[in-house]
Amino acid sequence: MTVVVSLFALIGAGFIFIAGLGALRMPDMMLRMHATTKAGALGVGLISIGVGLHFGEASYVVRAIAILVFVLLTAPVAAHAIGRAGYFTGVPFWEKTLKDELRDKLDTKGKKLYSGMERPDDVDRDDRS
Amino acid sequence: MTLLVWNILLAFAWIALTGNFTGSGLIAGFFFGYFVLLLISRASGKRPTYLRKVPQTINFMLFYIWEIIQSNLRVAYEVLTPTHNMRPGVIGLQLSCGSDAAITMLANLITMTPGTLSLDVSSDRRMLFIHAMHIDDEDQLRADLKHLERRVMDLLDETGEQDA
């Protein structure tokens, strides 16, 4: 069991290291986010599994799982929020970025994002939520 | 009905948190879950049914974990190699699913899977904008994403192109 736990811990820490490295050296904000969101979440997830295994007792296992779930649940939302905000505020892309299909769909003043597929009789479906 | 399911789920969450796997723990969990639901039922919204989804859910989770691991290996590769071979870009993905839950789930899954990151959904919910690390092969990427969408829709009982 110790070996398994150690493995989880080591791999998890390794991913976190990668996340940190990615945050440091990826060329633009979006790409950094690819690194931090995925590697970071996975790293923490692995470590929390390791913790669950290490302590073994049910209540701790459940808590470790809870951490895993929370991280997997919240990390993409955070990434989405930051990415969206970064994009909307015009954080520059890496120069090797190939295309941007969103650029002309955004109406920052009306706070609307168009799909380019609107029908003329569309009601504003945003009101429904 | 859905509320009841929610309540039961919360009760289980409770005993999980407390580590008190007894009848009293369940009742207490049910009790507190009930109050929580009472409170948030003000923010009304549609709830999908869950019960029969359990096996499907487990299946899906395994798939998803695999995706995450894949995604990470790819990122790790990009991060660790000294030169960047990425060809990033933002693409718009036309959506088939229409419910909030499905869209959200899809968006979050996309974020956690290889080289893609959900930016936002268009105001009319027909388009999901995604930032991808590699759009060299855009068609393959779109196909993968549509596949993921299908799995989500199955899980959530959606038939596609409806919801109006």
Add this chain to the structure above:
Amino acid sequence: MGSLILRTTTRLLLPLLLLFSVFILLRGHDEPGGGFIAGLIVSTAFALYLFAFDVARTRHLMGADPRLLLGLGLLIATLSGVPQIFLGEAFFTGLWWPIEVPGLGEIKLSTPLVFDIGVYLVVLGAVMTIVLALAEAEE
């Protein structure tokens, strides 16, 4: 923030956070936690809801005006220590009523628990008073 993704996730997270806060409140006497931390957690839950939706909906969700919660919480916390004086004990002397409830096991009702519930309400009321006022000013 007009984000569908955030809104949907928030709807999912909110009950979890609320439940978690109650959990943290009740077990604080024996393990890390307590009224403060629980109050802070529930506050962040509503703050999250605020970011995802808006002030009006958050107020509606909370039901009571946070200033009322604040006042009630303070009153509960203060009064939890007062009746002891009629038993000839000092203010804030802890009183314990272990109650055997069929199916629930022993529940330790106590004045410190009442006090902690007051703490919980105060923290919630105060933080939300501040946050909502700020958000309203912003809107």
Add this chain to the structure above:
Amino acid sequence: MSVAVALPVLIPFIFGSLSLVFFNSHAVQRWLGVIGTGLLFLATIVLLHKTWTDGIQVMAMGSWPAPFGIVLVADMTSAIMTLMAGMMGFALAVYSLPSISRDHEAFGYYPLMHLLLAGVSGAFLTGDIFNLYVWVEVLLVASFALLILGGERGQMEGAIKYVTLNLFSSIMLLVGVGLTYGLTGTLNMADLAVKLPEVEQQGLVTVVGMLFLVSFSIKAAAFPLFFWLPASYHTPPVAVTALFAALLTKVGVYALYRFFTLMFGNDVGYTHELLLWIGGFTMVTGVLGAAAYYEIRRILAFHIVSQIGYMIVGLALFTPMALAGGVIYIVHNIVAKTNLFLVGGVIYMMRGSYDLKQIGGLWKTRPLLGVLFLLPAMALAGIPPLSGFLGKYVIIRAGVEVESWGIVAVSLGVGLLTLYSMVKIWAEAFWKAQPEEHAARAERFEQALSQKSMAIMLLPIIALGVLAAVIGLAAQPVYEMALVAGHQLLDSTDYIEAVLGVTP
């Protein structure tokens, strides 16, 4: 166990909470304001009576015996200070009824007032140094909120300075508490009185004492740390300023008294010499500051600083008589200074300005107000037989007895300058004819002031004015109480025995 010692804290807490619950009903809040402060006043009278007749009052909160839990303790000093808090609270609640605007009521004036009083009473009564920090924060944050009610530019600017410097003070207090715990492993004041002298590195005790000295000197607005007070005190409505003037700095002074008698009395030759210098400079800079201004509230605000100096000198001289003099001076100052602010508020209601250059003619038309101004003003200037003279006499006599000539000279000189300031207000606001160019506004304000409002505002003014005279005239019992307070401060045996139940 004494119930009386906890009530001055619990009553304002309960009424403050109730006021919050009834946040939107101003009428209820007003009633709660008067009833709550009235009950508080009663409770503090009872407490003083019990302390006077039965000795030091103690309650161990939660029944946890000292030094393990928090105790509330009332010796004579605490009881007297608490009584002043109750009295001022009640007086100001009444005064507030007509003088506080609807807006202020709508944004929490009454709950803030209750909670400020709770903080002040708590600070006076607690027997635990960390608990003191908590009370200080309660009253501080209450005062922050009261200070900004109204939202004008001056209030904001003053508040920033007030908040910043007071926070620094609180942090130093917190640091001091932390270090004291690190030195002794206890927080209870009586226990500290026993344990601090047992610390091997006595030097460190004095060093930690310096942090408390700095912290409380800031709170007390002593030289050279008083900047926050003149920068902010004249900005809020006068009832608020009066409340602050009455009680806030006194908490700092009280804490200095408590700390540098009970706990940090190990190096008196050093600490109290320092206090003497601080006191002297505080008196002089404060009174000179007042001489520079022509605005009633600013003059009065700077005088607070000056009079803090007298109180510190009472502590610094460190004899029973000097300490008694200090206590009397505190009481006197609370009564007189509060009253002056209240009179200032009435002047404003009748003239629309606090600027001496814009107002006048009050003696001609309002002789009663003139007398009501003269009472506290002359008391403040130490004119006999009013309250201030008693305080001044006792302190100066104590100074003479220990041959501390410098401080005697300074005290006397400052008395003269105080008189100068008071007479300045008198000559300008009362004697001088109303300046023509501001007559229209004065008339407008006078007409807007209803008889009923005026009568309600005059009630506390008359009561406090009479009190200033009574303290001076019925000085024997006042001095006897103060002397007992002085003895208790100087010899902590009774205090320690009452709290810890052991004779040191």
Add this chain to the structure above:
Amino acid sequence: MEPVMAVVVGALFAASVYMMLRRSIVKLVIGLILLSNAANLLIFTVSGLTRGAPPLIPEGLEVPPDAWADPLPQALILTAIVIGFGVLAFAVVLIHRAYEVVGEDDMDQMRSTDT
């Protein structure tokens, strides 16, 4: 570790005071936040640092096993943290309002009440 923490606390105090001495009201608030953190850490450090022994009593025992971290400073700091937060919330909004009425993020322009 205590000497290291002593330096950390010193650095936090220095940084906070330096921030508070800037003309910007925003920096002033940041300084206040750091100050309160510094004081809390000071109490934490000065009452002794203990590794891996939180003051919790395990099931079945009546006191913690072995040496445990002093719970009292922790309770004090907890109180101080929360108080600090309350004060901070007030201060943050205060500078915000001050900026609105004065129109500048410059403390040196805020002198009308003294002179």
Add this chain to the structure above:
Amino acid sequence: MPEWVISVVFLLLVAGLIMTFVRLVRGPSLPDRVLALELLALITVAFILIYAIAVGVPAFIDVALVLALVGFLAAIAFAHFLEQGGSGK
């Protein structure tokens, strides 16, 4: 868990912390800082979990749990700030 594993794990985590910190300081845009902060929260969760193992105190898991639950809120708040028109300068 062997001592050396603990050390290596901490080494990796600390390295991650430092690199993230550099990104936090360097920015250059606010979203960059925010994602760094978000990652810092994650690393802190991991750090606490490993520490719980290292000292054998499971009570610390609760700290990690709370952080995992609320850590992303800061990111949401900043995003909100940016969308309200904050410049980040």
Add this chain to the structure above:
Amino acid sequence: MLIAVLSGFILAAASPWLARSVGDKAGWLLALLPAALFVYFLGFVPTVNESGAQVIHYPWIPALDVNLSFLVDGLSLLFALLISGIGTFIIIYAGGYLHGHPHLPRFYAIMFAFMASMLGLVLSNNLITLFVFWELTSITSYLLMGFNHEDKNARWCALQGLLVTVAGGLALMAGLIMIGVAAGSFELNEILTDGDVLRDHPWYIGIVLLVLAGCFTKSAQVPTHFWLPNAMVAPTPVSAFLHSATMVKAGVYLLARLNPGLGGTDLWLYALGIVGALTMFTGSFMALRSTGVKAVLAYTTIMALGTLVMLIGIGTEGAIIAAMAFLLAHALYKAALFMLAGALDHETGTKDMLKMGGLRQLMPITFLASCVAALSLAGLPPLFGFIGKELMFAATAGAPGLAFFTTVLAVASAMMIAGMAAVFAIRPFTGTLKETPKKPHEAPPSMLAGPVVLAGLGLLFGLMGFIPAAAIVQSAVAAVHGAPVEVQLYLWHGINLPLMLSILAIAGGVVLFLRWERVLAFYRERLGFIDRFGAERGYEKAMEGLVWIAEWQTRVLQSGYLRRYLTITVLSTVVLTGWTFFGHTGSSVPLGEVGFTFYEFAVAALVVAGAIVASVTSSRIGAAATLGMVGFGVALIYVMFSAPDLGITQIMIETLTVILLVLVLFRLPGFLKLSSPTDRIKDAATACSLGALMTILILAVNGVTVTDPISDQLTAWSYTEAQGRNIVNVILVDFRALDTLGELFVVGLAAIGVYAMIRFRAEDRRQ
């Protein structure tokens, strides 16, 4: 006795109402009180003469040696009689003089308060009680001087009088307390029985100087004499009362009173003798150039006060007799003259003697009374003033060590006074009738009763000197001298030195009267510099200096710069604590064991780095983000050192702080680099000094081992007594619930404050 003294205060409170309800003739009614008092005090005369001083004792603040004890002996009785007697006429007179004045009731009130204070002053046996009344006379006389308060000059003069006398009064207070402490008693009858205790005490010089400061200012001795003429802005009844029997005589009274205890030394002799003589001369000299009816009298008052002080200083038996006789004479004629001057002023509408003339026919009684009173002032037989002056010359001639000096000045003064007395009595009444602002006719009876009676008494006492001698002067002298003295007062002592000096003085006076226009011209042309360099200039400069210093100090200290306030505050902390640490106690810094793991160190370093970055970054929101990092770092530290609750709380608070900052900061502008590099270096030094101090304090305190912290007991009770396993939480909700309760209120208060700040503004906007 208590009632007698305090009745004035009671009547003061009642008089506005009385005056209003009685109306026009209220003065006559109200005068009944002083008249009754006069009779009451008269009743003491036989007792005192037969059995000596009476002490009447009422305890007031016995614990502080303050009692309402009264000493009735010749001296106090003399003063009490003068106060109540003259007071009676003053009240009557005021009713006429201020007839129809809207504030007459108020005037009566203050007047009675003043009178009562004066009585209290002269009758007090207790030093402190005496001082209480002393101060009350200053305050009430201030109100009287400023009675015409809409006149700027009146306010200014009143303030001057107040400040000068109160300044002296404060010195006196110190002096009196020192006497009490030195003598071991605050009761005059006890102190004065053994003066050597004081004279041999090391504080003696200090006591004398302080007492003199009080008495000299009150009695307008040079160089503080200037306030007295300015006090003429008061209505005439006030001047008449203040200058004849009260207020300015208080200083003289006290010197006389303390003479047995403090007198008889060289210090006393020279201080009083020289200052008194100079004052006497100055008063006369200034009187000679005055043209205002009241100004003349004011300066002659200064002369008289100087004379009395000089005589008390000389202190021989003869000098004391002279002093008491002179005092009595002066009181009688001065009160009369002032009331007459007031009558002239009241009837003609001017105070300038040069503008009056030929009033003899229109105001015959005034003229007659003026003549009699002025003759007494001039010191001509057969008036009582002559006796006083003769005795004075005798005393100066016999003054030990100061004979020549005092005698020359006395004769010179007497000449000038004689001249001015003639001017006063003759100029306005003779010659042709001049046009005056008001049409003059004889004053009403209320205004003539006093002058006539008092001038008549001057004549009566001159002719029959044995009456005052036996009745009161002898016992007064005994009181001042400290031993029984036989006193006989005669007009004729045979041809001796005093008589020659008198003749010389009167002759000189006649010359000055005849050449008065030339004298005035001389003053105008040659002596104008006196006004520019006189003591009054000194007062003005002092006041300007005070305001200047006050404004300078306020500019420097209360500069409005928060940064400066904070710098001073921080440096005060560092200097005070640092000096105590290194300089005073010489404490040392033990460097304990520096054991740590690399990850602990890394976290610590990151916290420091974060703090530094936050303080130097130019991005506002970047600073907020960095702060978040510091917060996480601190949370980690809490976790690493066994504080899970703290870790959680820190994380939660950090998150909320970020939310808060974000909600607030987005409207604020970015950082501007505003301070100069020099400023930044200075600030960094200030900041680092505090940081270093804190580091040192931690290290030092860590070196102290605590054996039994109270938390051991809390830990033991946590589960067994308080039923909780999380000790921190048990402390929070049980052991120290009160802390937590307080903290809740802090949070609640902050929330209300924030709410009010934000919403109050919103309300503003709406309006």
